[in-house]
Amino acid sequence: MKRVKVSRKxxxxxxxRLYRKDWTDDQNSTNFGKCANPHYHGHNYELIVSVTGxxxxxxxxxxxxxxxxxxxxxxxxxxxxxxxxxxxxxxxADLNPTAENIVVVIHEKLKPILQPGQSLxxxxxxxxxxxxxxxx
Ligand code: NI
Numbered sequence: 001m002k003r004v005k006v007s008r009k010x011x012x013x014x015x016x017r018l019y020r021k022d023w024t025d026d027q028n029s030t031n032f033g034k035c036a037n038p039h040y041h042g043h044n045y046e047l048i049v050s051v052t053g054x055x056x057x058x059x060x061x062x063x064x065x066x067x068x069x070x071x072x073x074x075x076x077x078x079x080x081x082x083x084x085x086x087x088x089x090x091x092x093a094d095l096n097p098t099a100e101n102i103v104v105v106i107h108e109k110l111k112p113i114l115q116p117g118q119s120l121x122x123x124x125x126x127x128x129x130x131x132x133x134x135x136x
Pocket of ligand 1: 016035041042043
C-alpha cells in the first residue's frame with residue numbers, strides 16, 4: 001500500500017525562560033545568554049504536525065484532518081497559547097522549555113491519535129529561522 005504524509009500547520013504564542021533551577025544565575029547566564037532573562041520573553045511558535053500512513057480504502061483518507069485539527073487545538077493550542085511555559089504548563093515545571101524539549105512534549109501529547117502503522121512527525125519553529133524536528 002502507498003504511504004502518504006498528511007500535515008497540518010498550527011501556531012501558539014508563549015513566554016518562556018531557559019534556565020535550570022539547580023544552576024546559579026551565572027551558570028544559567030553563561031549557558032543560555034539573554035534567553036535566561038528572569039523576566040521571560042515570548043515567541044510566536046509555529047508547528048507542522050504530520051501523520052504518515054496508508055490510505056484507508058473506505059474513506060480515501062490517511063486521517064480525517066478535522067480530527068487532527070481538533071486534537072492539535074485541545075492538546076497544544078489550548079494548553080500552550082498565551083501561557084508562560086515555565087510557570088503554567090506542568091510538563092515544564094522541571095524541564096527546560098527549549099525548542100527541543102517542547103517539540104518532544106508536543107509529540108508525546110499528540111501520539112495517542114495515531115492508528116496502528118501510522119507515524120508522527122512534529123516540526124516546531126521558534127523563530128522563522130530556528131526550527132527543530134522530532135519523529136519516532
Ligand atoms: Ni526563547
